Amino acid sequence: KATLGLEVAYSDPGLEQFGLQNVMLPIGNSFLEVVSPIRENTTAGRFLERRSGDGGYMVILQCRDISEVTERVRGLGIRIVWEDSNEETAGIQLHPKDLPGALVDIRRNAGDQSPDGPWSPAGPDWQRARRTDVIRSLVAAEIQCDDPDELAARWSEVTQRPVSRDAEHNPEVRLDEGSIRFVTATDGRGTGLGGIDVEVVDRKRILEAAEA
Numbered sequence: 001k002a003t004l005g006l007e008v009a010y011s012d013p014g015l016e017q018f019g020l021q022n023v024m025l026p027i028g029n030s031f032l033e034v035v036s037p038i039r040e041n042t043t044a045g046r047f048l049e050r051r052s053g054d055g056g057y058m059v060i061l062q063c064r065d066i067s068e069v070t071e072r073v074r075g076l077g078i079r080i081v082w083e084d085s086n087e088e089t090a091g092i093q094l095h096p097k098d099l100p101g102a103l104v105d106i107r108r109n110a111g112d113q114s115p116d117g118p119w120s121p122a123g124p125d126w127q128r129a130r131r132t133d134v135i136r137s138l139v140a141a142e143i144q145c146d147d148p149d150e151l152a153a154r155w156s157e158v159t160q161r162p163v164s165r166d167a168e169h170n171p172e173v174r175l176d177e178g179s180i181r182f183v184t185a186t187d188g189r190g191t192g193l194g195g196i197d198v199e200v201v202d203r204k205r206i207l208e209a210a211e212a
Helices: 013-018 043-050 066-075 148-159 203-211
Strands: 020-027 030-037 058-062 080-085 089-094 103-109 135-145 163-165 171-174 179-184 192-200
Touching: 013 020, 020 135, 030 043, 030 058, 030 135, 066 080, 066 089, 066 103, 135 148, 148 163, 148 171, 148 179
Parallel strands: 058 103, 135 179
Antiparallel strands: 020 030, 080 089, 089 103, 135 192, 163 171, 171 179
């Protein structure tokens, strides 16, 4: 938070039933969600143990029509491990064995047509916590795996976005804002969300804060 110049927009009390606590940190019109287990034997905790420590856990994507997405993923043989719906939001979470790389949540939100519109998982007024003087936006998520091309093709089927190549010739799936990049796992931690890219406004300040 201090290093990246971010502010907490919301902490969801409903996650306590799953043995978790979280904070939502706006980065431009996207969010970095930090989730921590607060009891033993949670799904998130077991995932982090399998990956040998702290690291990326979920990729959350916004869609316009959750019914269409749900029908598509079922047609692809991808199991849905969680589904929720109310007046504000509706979403599904996909089985990570059927779509490897992360626990993927795809969600629509009432009134979210604008990029900076409401997003109920981040609370009723997340915009007040948005800070852009240090970093401006979240521009990519990096998935590491054994076969980047094969996994990129699978994510392409789910998102209905073509696979392209970044400047380093890694396969990527470009979204309306940002992209998902696929690289070969080399750190011994296996398949998972290995990092994110952010657009920096004040690089010097970030390095000084990290050093401090």
